[in-house]
Amino acid sequence: MREFIRHANEIPVAVKVAGEAGSRRGHLRDVSVAGLAFDVARRIKVGSKLNFYIPxxxxxxxGRGRVVWCRPLRASFRLGLEFEQAYDAYRARMVEQLCLIENYRREVKLNEGRELDPExxxxxxxxxxxxxxxxRYS
Structure with missing residues (x-):
């Protein structure tokens, strides 16, 4: 098994921009105490408020936040989201931890052949x- 578990860049995310119909899919790239970064196919305007989901x-x-930066990549855009409230940062941290645990569970099955229940x-x-x-959050 790897020394370090896969990180946020493998976590699918969906975002719903305030005032727009539907949601956009992408991948989470980083989570910090102030916000998160993720990649999506289409640009989202700086200042846009949105909800993010882990489908x-x-x-x-x-959680909720607002876009504070948007950078073009080759085939997508990387966005920086600032959390709306401290509670959103806490929730994102818990979501990241749950995703890391699920990745761990998959890696154990793949590399060791052990089936682990979530607990x-x-x-x-x-x-x-x-x-x-x-x-990382101290």
């Missing part, structure tokens, strides 16, 4: 990685 976990919004995967991940995860 693999819930249909409910994981056992969480217990193993917490024992192995939680301290490092917490240090």
């Amino acid at each position: 693999s976990l819930s249909d409910e919004p994981a 056992r995967a969480a217990a193993e991940w917490i024992e192995a990685y939680a301290a490092d995860f917490d240090r």
